[in-house]
Amino acid sequence: VGELINTSRSAVGEAVRERDELAIAAIARMEEAAGADYLDVNCGTMLTDEAASMEWLVDTVRKAVSVPLCIDSPDPDVVEAGLSKCEGFQPMVNSITDEKLRWDSVFPLVREYHAKVRGLCLGEGGMPSSTGDRVRGAGSLVEKLEAGGVEVDDIYIDPLIQPISTDTSNGRDVLSAVSEILSAHAGVHTICGLSNISYGLPARRVLNRVFMIQAMTSGMDAYILDPTDRRLMGDLFASNALLGRDRFCRRHTTAYREHLYD
Amino acid sequence: VGELINTSRSAVGEAVRERDELAIAAIARMEEAAGADYLDVNCGTMLTDEAASMEWLVDTVRKAVSVPLCIDSPDPDVVEAGLSKCEGFQPMVNSITDEKLRWDSVFPLVREYHAKVRGLCLGEGGMPSSTGDRVRGAGSLVEKLEAGGVEVDDIYIDPLIQPISTDTSNGRDVLSAVSEILSAHAGVHTICGLSNISYGLPARRVLNRVFMIQAMTSGMDAYILDPTDRRLMGDLFASNALLGRDRFCRRHTTAYREHLYD
Numbered sequence: 001v002g003e004l005i006n007t008s009r010s011a012v013g014e015a016v017r018e019r020d021e022l023a024i025a026a027i028a029r030m031e032e033a034a035g036a037d038y039l040d041v042n043c044g045t046m047l048t049d050e051a052a053s054m055e056w057l058v059d060t061v062r063k064a065v066s067v068p069l070c071i072d073s074p075d076p077d078v079v080e081a082g083l084s085k086c087e088g089f090q091p092m093v094n095s096i097t098d099e100k101l102r103w104d105s106v107f108p109l110v111r112e113y114h115a116k117v118r119g120l121c122l123g124e125g126g127m128p129s130s131t132g133d134r135v136r137g138a139g140s141l142v143e144k145l146e147a148g149g150v151e152v153d154d155i156y157i158d159p160l161i162q163p164i165s166t167d168t169s170n171g172r173d174v175l176s177a178v179s180e181i182l183s184a185h186a187g188v189h190t191i192c193g194l195s196n197i198s199y200g201l202p203a204r205r206v207l208n209r210v211f212m213i214q215a216m217t218s219g220m221d222a223y224i225l226d227p228t229d230r231r232l233m234g235d236l237f238a239s240n241a242l243l244g245r246d247r248f249c250r251r252h253t254t255a256y257r258e259h260l261y262d
Numbered sequence: 263v264g265e266l267i268n269t270s271r272s273a274v275g276e277a278v279r280e281r282d283e284l285a286i287a288a289i290a291r292m293e294e295a296a297g298a299d300y301l302d303v304n305c306g307t308m309l310t311d312e313a314a315s316m317e318w319l320v321d322t323v324r325k326a327v328s329v330p331l332c333i334d335s336p337d338p339d340v341v342e343a344g345l346s347k348c349e350g351f352q353p354m355v356n357s358i359t360d361e362k363l364r365w366d367s368v369f370p371l372v373r374e375y376h377a378k379v380r381g382l383c384l385g386e387g388g389m390p391s392s393t394g395d396r397v398r399g400a401g402s403l404v405e406k407l408e409a410g411g412v413e414v415d416d417i418y419i420d421p422l423i424q425p426i427s428t429d430t431s432n433g434r435d436v437l438s439a440v441s442e443i444l445s446a447h448a449g450v451h452t453i454c455g456l457s458n459i460s461y462g463l464p465a466r467r468v469l470n471r472v473f474m475i476q477a478m479t480s481g482m483d484a485y486i487l488d489p490t491d492r493r494l495m496g497d498l499f500a501s502n503a504l505l506g507r508d509r510f511c512r513r514h515t516t517a518y519r520e521h522l523y524d
Binding site: 216 | 426427430431432433434437459463464465468469472473475476478479480496497500501503504505506508509510511514515517518523
């Protein structure tokens with residue numbers, strides 16, 4: 001899931017404020033060309049007209065690329081505004097939690113628009129702080145989503161990464177949680193954003209990249225990332241090949257030809 | 263385990279033939295400075311005087327560095343020649359197998375010199391071709407080594423890596439074997455050489471590096487590698503930090519200061 005179309009990035013914020021279609025289209029095309037399977041669309045910094053900005057953004061990105069979109073907002077009205085512009089492909093909702101307010105406002109949208117959904121391991125008890133918290137949080141979410149008619153293949157569980165700088169077991173806890181979640185819920189996907197893991201440390205891109213490989217090894221199969229980061233994507237393709245998910249290593253060989261390994 | 267002192271590398275072969283102490287000392291010091299915990303010493307290409315070359319090599323390397331050595335030869339007489347020069351530290355023997363001839367000739371040396379030992383998952387049946395082959399091979403070796411008085415902490419099991427180019431499941435099989443071996447034999451170490459995994463494919467250094475991270479995630483804790491490969495070592499330190507094996511992330515921060523992440 002490409003993460004670049006986010007108004008918290010200043011160039012994107014400016015383009016959205018000025019309704020600059022060309023600037024947004026350029027970023028979207030860059031992400032698609034780099035191999036993104038979904039594009040996240042977030043205009044959470046547009047405090048006064050987030051819903052209108054979301055509708056414009058979704059329309060604009062759709063005109064530019066053919067990959068499906070991931071509608072990303074804390075505001076359910078904005079999520080609905082985005083989803084309403086997604087006819088013709090299956091969108092993803094970013095995100096739902098097990099908190100009552102969030103669940104009650106977002107779940108009906110996931111159903112109505114037959115969306116894939118990123119489910120955060122987060123309930124009324126707050127952020128998970130152990131492997132067990134994450135596994136229980138995932139179990140509760142998967143059960144409710146399936147009971148509500150969402151197919152397992154449309155569920156992307158996010159174990160919620162916390163920085164290793166605050167507790168060196170935070171990385172290992174997430175990896176264990178991913179393994180346990182996947183063995184408890186066959187067919188479910190797991191997903192995460194990579195940057196939290198390295199918060200407060202130097203060489204963050206190295207840590208994010210290495211943690212992605214570790215998470216893949218534990219079974220994670222989706223990431224919210226910058227697909228134009230060549231070294232990150234190179235390691236992703238190499239890792240897939242090594243895990244036996246790249247027939248005849250063809251994608252790896254293509255990545256080599258595209259100079260992702262320079 | 264630093265792999266550079268090997269006469270199959272032409273500069274090393276020439277230095278050994280000419281008994282060039284300075285050249286060998288320079289390589290050994292480079293490996294030690296880069297963070298190697300053991301230095302492999304191999305003069306297998308010196309067909310006519312391998313034993314004499316090994317004695318000279320071990321003496322020469324010991325004069326240059328203080329890290330212990332890993333004596334590497336297919337010939338038990340050469341292994342003994344090397345071990346006889348290792349008083350003062352605990353050497354490692356590279357390697358033993360479950361093949362009767364190899365076992366009978368090498369095991370007495372492991373005992374006599376109280377050496378750590380790299381045990382290859384290889385019996386009379388030949389190279390392992392599945393996770394199960396490796397787990398059974400490891401089980402047999404660990405049992406015999408322990409019965410013979412070798413402590414588990416001195417046992418380094420090598421699951422024997424085969425290239426993903428010949429079968430894309432070869433990487434995954436090794437990772438599964440490592441997990442299973444470690445849960446069946448508490449306290450045993452696992453080790454591998456990295457370069458076989460990428461045989462026949464482009465961008466071999468990328469594949470070797472990513473596979474190292476995958477193997478670490480599965481619990482492997484020793485590698486035969488080039489410690490002067492900065493990107494490889496950078497990823498090793500980052501991976502350790504992410505797995506919670508680097509208190510306060512200090513080694514990671516040092517690696518950053520030493521520009522391993524450039």
